[in-house]
Amino acid sequence: MDFELLFSIAGLIAMAGWLALLLSPWMPRWSDYIAGFLVPIVLSIGYTILLIFFPAQNGGGFGSLAEVKQLFSSSSAMMAGWVHFLAFDLVVGAWICRSARQQEIRFWMIVPCLPVTFLFGPAGFLMFTAICGLHMRFMRATQ
Numbered sequence: 001m002d003f004e005l006l007f008s009i010a011g012l013i014a015m016a017g018w019l020a021l022l023l024s025p026w027m028p029r030w031s032d033y034i035a036g037f038l039v040p041i042v043l044s045i046g047y048t049i050l051l052i053f054f055p056a057q058n059g060g061g062f063g064s065l066a067e068v069k070q071l072f073s074s075s076s077a078m079m080a081g082w083v084h085f086l087a088f089d090l091v092v093g094a095w096i097c098r099s100a101r102q103q104e105i106r107f108w109m110i111v112p113c114l115p116v117t118f119l120f121g122p123a124g125f126l127m128f129t130a131i132c133g134l135h136m137r138f139m140r141a142t143q
Contacts, residue, residue, distance in 0.1 A: 001054055001076070003075045003076070003078075003079045006046075006050075006079055007079065007082065010043065010046060010079075010082065010083050010086055011086070013039060013042055013043060013086075014039065014043065014086040014087075014090055016034065016039060017034060017035040017038075017039035017040070017090045017093075017094070018035070018090065018093065018114065018118060020034035020035040020039075021035045021093050021094060021097050021114055022111075022114065024097045024101075024107070025107045028097075028101060031094070031097060032094065032097075032098055035090055035093065035094040035097070036091065036094030036095070036098065039087075039090060040087045040088075040090055040091050040094075043083055043086055043087035043090070044087050046083050047080055047083040047084055047087060050076060050079055050080040050083065051080055054076035054079075054080075055076065056071055056074035056076055056077035057074060057076075058070060058071070058073055058074045059071070060072070060073070060074070060077070085121070088121070089117055089118055089121050089124075090118075092117050092121065092124065092125055093113075093114055093117045093118065093124070096110055096113055096114070096117060096124070096125075096128045097110065097114075099128075099132070100128075103132060103135065103136075105131065105132065105135050109131055109135070110128060110131060112127070113127045113128040113131065
C-alpha cells in the first residue's frame with residue numbers, strides 16, 4: 001500500500017472541507033453539509049478501511065505511552081491516526097462555524113480558530129470557547 005499517496009489524498013479531501021468552512025458566510029448550508037458531514041464521512045470510511053484491511057503488524061496498544069509509541073511505529077497505524085486527526089478536527093471546525101452562526105458571533109472573530117483547530121485541535125476548541133464567553137459577556141453588558 002502506498003501510504004504516501006493516501007496521505008496526500010486524505011489531506012486534499014480534508015482541505016476541501018476546510019475551504020468550505022472558510023466560505024461558510026456565503027454558503028452556510030453547503031458548508032455545513034460538506035465540512036460537517038460529507039468530508040468527515042469520506043475520511044471515516046477511509047479510516048475504517050485502514051483499520052480493517054491494514055492493521056498494525058507490530059503490536060502496541062493504548063495501555064501505556066510505550067505501547068502507543070510502538071503502535072504508531074507502523075505506517076498503517078500512523079496513517080489511520082492521521083486520517084482520524086483530519087476527520088475529527090474538521091468535525092470540530094464545522095461545529096465551531098455552526099455554533100458561531102447560531103450565537104450570532106461574527107465570522108471574522110472565529111476565523112483564527114479554524115487554523116488553530118486544524119493544527120492543534122483542542123487549542124482551537126479552547127480558543128472558540130473563550131471567544132464565546134467573551135461574546136456572551138459583551139452581549140449582556142450592552143443590553
